[in-house]
Amino acid sequence: MRHIRIRHWFFASLAAAIFVQCASIAQPQGGPRDSLPPLVVSTVPVQKAANFKGRRILLNFNEYVALRDQQKEFVISPPNLNGSKPTLTVKGRSIQVDFQEQPDSNTTYRLDFGNAIADNNEGNRLGDYAFIFSTGPQIDTLLMSGLTVDAQTRDSVIGAMVFFFDAAADSVASRDSTLFNARPDAVFRSDSSGFFLADILRDKDYRVYAILDKNGNQRYESGADYVAMLDTVYNPTRMPDFDMWIEPAAGRKGPRRQIDPPQLRFELFMEEPVRRQTVLGTSRPERQKLEIVFNAVRQAEIVSFAPVGLDSTWLTRENGIKGDTVWYWIAPPTRADAEALQDTIRARISYMTQDSLWNPQLKTEELTFVHRIVDPTARGRKSNTAYADSVKKVKEARRKAKRAARLQKKWLKVARQISRRRGDPKRTDAELLADSTLFKQVDVDTTQTDKPRREDELPAKNPFGFEVMAANPLNPENHIRLLFNYPLRSVDDARIRLTKLSEGQSSLPSRDRQSAVAEPGKKTETPEPFTVELDSATRRLLTIRADWKADDEYSLLIPDSVFTDIAFQANDTLQSIFKVADSSKFGTVIIELNEDDALPDYEYILELQTKDGKTVQRVKHAVAGGSYKLRYLSAGTYRLRVTEDRNRNGEWDTGSLVERRQPERIRIWEHPLNGRDILAKENWDVAVPVDLRELFERP
Structure with missing residues (x-):
């Protein structure tokens, strides 16, 4: 009996072990996905503590947490003089904040974590969390609200940083350098609606700025970040009242803060970088076009431009749209002069710039413009070694051999069909190739091992280029505009023909009709008066104006060589039939x-x-x-x-x-x-x- 009991106990233990092992492998079932952000359960010191003398702050949460994008999201107010930030360390369910230096005395600090805090498993973010404490006996609690918008689009700006500077300490001279050199008293950030609430201010005047930090370094960089400034100073005790409430979540949008009316309004803009004028580079994209690129967006003040060996009367200046680019077109009086232009042109330019104190200064430079002709049919660089040439010859021989084999296969296929139609017995490929009578009947040339190039089969493209800036149907208020690649030398507008198309009529009445009626498929052309206007500044924009009639059909014919540009290139014939839009x-x-x-x-x-x-x-x-x-x-x-x-x-x-x-x-x-x-x-x-x-x- 004892052996039986031991045996039963052994099998029962084995079954229990197997059952437990199987249960440990299975995944837990059910339960909703965690969608709640972590919650702060305690802090050391407490939120809004006064007389804080330490250098470490501890935030405790109800679950394990992680930090996301802390370099971009975490902002300390006021910032340290050297730009350093406290060190953030995650320890399980806590975040430890360690100051590298002792915080300033009698100062209210605000640690803005933004959206950096998230739970460790699902990544749910604790948005807009801030911890406030003071190293003095009291907390600064005065408020000021505001709104940040884009100056061009009028849309709200999310995540803009708002800086409050002491107006007494940061006086503005003729050139404002506050954002570059001064230390702000407080820094805040706009929320998802563009609103911000400054909540640690004192009873004093502030000079306020806002930036949209594109690269996340929390410093303003001209030409890279958006910026806004207010024209006067503001004191929170002298501001009008405002209402603030939280709109509940709707759809995919979470709860949103609303402020009405905002006390401060910022219109952020991207300013033109403040740079001393200088030449960035030169190019010669066309043989008769010299291009100069400056680093400042404002229009360059060129005092003189003198290419060596060129008559100054041949030059025509054209400014780019943004102002940082200038083109000089070369218009020689004869074709021989145009063909005699050198591939390399050197020029001396004098233009206005600024010295180290931003005073106007004349600068002179030597510029070089090189025109390189690129063969569009060339592929890659040409070889210049004997080995490369031998490799190229081998590849060419293989290509010809493959083409010869394909042609011979095609010849044999046609020859076999002819041989069968003649009633010849079945023959091998060698017998077909030996039959000289077939060579006269098979229309396949097996000697053409060089494949003809496509560019040899097509006619040469006319280099004269222009763009027709008009739609069909034509908006009569815009007229017909032509934008040419080169400035025009001459326009023979007397050869241009504009006609109105209408349904054709029979010239004589017949026995079956008493009057002339329209014949289907035929249209008559009536000449229409028009004017041609050429832009005198650039000579590249031409407008054809007429008294357009709504819903009428017109035909425009521009014969060849009506337009001739400064490169002595002429247009091909252009003919277009279009309708005028019906208002x-x-x-x-x-x-x-x-x-x-x-x-x-x-x-x-x-x-x-x-x-x-x-x-x-x-x-x-x-x-x-x-x-x-x-x-x-x-x-x-x-x-x-x-x-x-x-x-x-x-x-x-x-x-x-x-x-x-x-x-x-x-x-x-x-x-x-x-x-x-x-x-x-x-x-x-x-x-x-x-x-x-x-x-x-x-x-």
Whole structure:
């Protein structure tokens, strides 16, 4: 009996072990996915502690945590003088913050972790967490709110850093260097709605700036980061009240903070980098085109430009769109002079730049322009060694042998078909090749082992180039514009022919009809008067204007050699048949700017845009009191963007931090009831009254 009990006990233990082992392998079942961020359960010292004298802070959470993008997300306010940050260390369910140096005395600190804290398993982020403490007897608790937007798009800017500087310590001279040299008293960051709340301020005047840090180094870099500055100083005790609330989560959007009205408003812009003018490089993309690239975006002030061996009267200057590029076109009077141009041209240029104190200074340089002719049929570099030449010959021989074999195979196939039709007995390939009578009947040349090149079969392309800037159907307000690759030397506009096409008519009535009627398929051509305008500045833009009639069909014929450019190249024949758009199939928007004597003497830029921000039509140099009709708009929803053009140049100009110049203001027009949407319908006029004062006073 004892042996039986031991045996039963042994098998029971073995079964239990197997059962436990199998259970340990199986995955746990059920349970929802963790979607909650970690929570702070305690801190050492406590949140908003005063008289803190240590150098270590400990944050304890309810689960294991990790740090993500801490270099970019973690911000300390105020920052250390040397730019260093405390060291962050993750220890299980805690984060340890160690200051490398003793914090400043009598100072309120704010450790902004942004979205750096997440749980270790699912990566759920604890957003916008900040820890505040003071090394003095009290916490600075004055508040100031604000909003950050893009100066051009008017969209909210997420993650902009807002710097508060002591206005008494950081006086602004003629050139503002506060962001580069001074230490801010406090730093804050805008949230996902563009709002920010500064909550550790004192009762004093502040000079406030905002930047959008693109590279994450938490320092402003001109030309790389967006920036905004305010024109005056602000004290939190003298600011108007504001309301703040949290909107609940909706859809994929989480809870969002709302502030109304924001006390400070920043319009961030990308300023042109402040650089001393200098020549970055030169090139000669065309034989008669010299290109100079400067490092400053502003238009170069060239005092003199003298190429060696060229007559200065041959040169025509053209400025690039951005202003940092200048082209000089060479227009010799004769073809012989054009062909005699050297491949390398040297020139002496004198232009205005700045010295070390930013005072105007004249600089002279020697420039070189080299024109290299590239053979488009060449592949790679040509070999210049005997070994490379021998390898090339072997490859060429193999290629010819393969082509000869393919041609012989094709010849044998045709020869065998002819032999069968003649009733010859079955023959081998050698017998077919030996039959001389077949060579006269098989139309396959087996000696052409060199494959003809495609460029040898096609006619040479005319180097004269231009772009037709017109659509079909034609918008009659835009006319027909031609943009040429080279400036034109001559235009023989008397040879251009513009005719209106209409249904043809029978010349004589017949017995079956008493009057002439239209014959299907035939159209008559009636000459139409037109004018040709050539841009005198560049001589590269030509406009053909006519009294276009809606829904009519026209034919434009430009014979060859009507246009001749400075390289003595002429155009080929161009013929086009097109229709003019019918205005009844499009909508019209009439923009009426109110007249107000109190408005400054500015001009305005009106841009009608689609909902995705694409500009459909633009009006430059608009003035208060004017009415502007935008026609030929496809049915749809648009919005109106109005730019305050202070310098009347027809373009939006950015601001300058160093010069403390704000960017030109941009506003999106809104209807009091319908909002921003402007609905255009076919054969319908929509009036858009714009109160300029109300528009630009509105933030």
